[in-house]
Amino acid sequence: MAHPVQISSKEQFDSLLRSSTFVVADFYADWCGPCHAIAPAYEQLAAQLSRPNLITFTKINVDNQQDIAKAYGVTAMPTFIVFERSRVVNTIRGANPQKLTEVVRKLAAEASKSDSSAEAGESSAAGGAVWYGAAAPKGYDDISDQYDPKGVELLNRDSDFGLAKTLFDSSKPSSLDGKGKGKTGGAPDWIESDTDEQLMLFIPFQSRLKVHSLQITSLPPTDDEDDDETPMRPKTIQLYSNRSHVLGFDEADDIPAVQTVTLDAQDWDPKTGTAKVDLRFVKFQSVTSLVVFFVDGDGDSEKLRVDRIRIFGEAGEKREMGKLEKIGDEPGE
Known part of the structure; x- marks a missing residue:
């Protein structure tokens, strides 16, 4: 069962952004009550939907990784940011399990389609496709x-x-x-x-x-x-x-x-x-x-x-x- 990756440095996070097509980042703080409340839902999504090099779930402690939080304008916790090929494509502010689940499941569907298209592309030459x-x-x-x-x-x-x-x-x-x-x-x-x-x-x-x-x-x-x-x-x-x-x-x-x-x-x-x-x-x-x-x-x-x-x-x-x-x-x- 896959768990979110705990980010310990900006270099580690940048490497994940390069190696995984989609990255979901949970910006949280230990003193944040809503962060603790939504954590089980986030863990469950990570366990169900993580896929190596395709969808990676991460957790970023804003007190320990202030440079990453500042780089993405995180000012309230929790904040969830979805990246596609290193670019921000969605941001969810606040502990809203329903919204988070909706966005992440939509992401998973898109990722599956992208993965299937890539596999199809590997055998498309016979049909004349690029x-x-x-x-x-x-x-x-x-x-x-x-x-x-x-x-x-x-x-x-x-x-x-x-x-x-x-x-x-x-x-x-x-x-x-x-x-x-x-x-x-x-x-x-x-x-x-x-x-x-x-x-x-x-x-x-x-x-x-x-x-x-x-x-x-x-x-x-x-x-x-x-x-x-x-x-x-x-x-x-x-x-x-x-x-x-x-x-x-x-x-x-x-x-x-x-x-x-x-x-x-x-x-x-x-x-x-x-x-x-x-x-x-x-x-x-x-x-x-x-x-x-x-x-x-x-x-x-x-x-x-x-x-x-x-x-x-x-x-x-x-x-x-x-x-x-x-x-x-x-x-x-």
């Missing part, structure tokens, strides 16, 4: 098809594997059925780096976009004995916007990235091998191209592997291809 390694962010569209296939470039690609456009293939990665080995009898449907672990991907777009987030799928083999040859998942990623061409590796060292992302082991979905990368949306409001620099990986290998990339945001009017506009570049960049 495969997703994670749910799309609410309010934003999959704009991966806005990339210009004629202009996309990938530096340091091992020619024994896929092309740059392989990353935007809408089908389910074949490696999900083969422990990272991929399909036999055909070309690998993923890319790997060549001389070292770095990859430089240039993505020009057919329209001016607002880019909200990325999904990156990486499925290294799970049973290879030679760790030096087994490719790694990406760890550090640097993003550049509105460049007119692919950056050289030395060139990237001299140009400040618009955003640097570090992916940890818990960021990768264990079922689909996909990590969600939230961008600083204000920095990516008018984008005509992206450079994605995979700087290093999560181990000591000299190989890096990426199976799929999906882009989410808002598409604008199509522009004439040819000369890419550079927006907001500082002098000397």
Whole structure:
């Protein structure tokens, strides 16, 4: 029987927000009478509805974790906050068991639907549907098809594997059925780096976009004995916007990235091998191209592997291809 997770640090809570699709947080205090009154109902909901990596119930003592309470504007106890993919989607103030039960059961139904959709997505390629390694962010569209296939470039690609456009293939990665080995009898449907672990991907777009987030799928083999040859998942990623061409590796060292992302082991979905990368949306409001620099990986290998990339945001009017506009570049960049 699952019990609520007692939060002992902000780092622990942040980790749970990343690893669980839905998180329910009970902000309480030991001296709070209504908190004690509603605690049995909350415990019962946790026991009935908790699901690993999908729905996690937590308890946060506001006196011991004042920084977390302050971050979410908690001023009265009890307060229950529901998170979906780290974002607040519902807040219940006060000891109202009926309201709490209603909100949490509705959440559980939505979570079951989301989980079923994800499982269906894993086998949808045969029917021609787009495969997703994670749910799309609410309010934003999959704009991966806005990339210009004629202009996309990938530096340091091992020619024994896929092309740059392989990353935007809408089908389910074949490696999900083969422990990272991929399909036999055909070309690998993923890319790997060549001389070292770095990859430089240039993505020009057919329209001016607002880019909200990325999904990156990486499925290294799970049973290879030679760790030096087994490719790694990406760890550090640097993003550049509105460049007119692919950056050289030395060139990237001299140009400040618009955003640097570090992916940890818990960021990768264990079922689909996909990590969600939230961008600083204000920095990516008018984008005509992206450079994605995979700087290093999560181990000591000299190989890096990426199976799929999906882009989410808002598409604008199509522009004439040819000369890419550079927006907001500082002098000397």
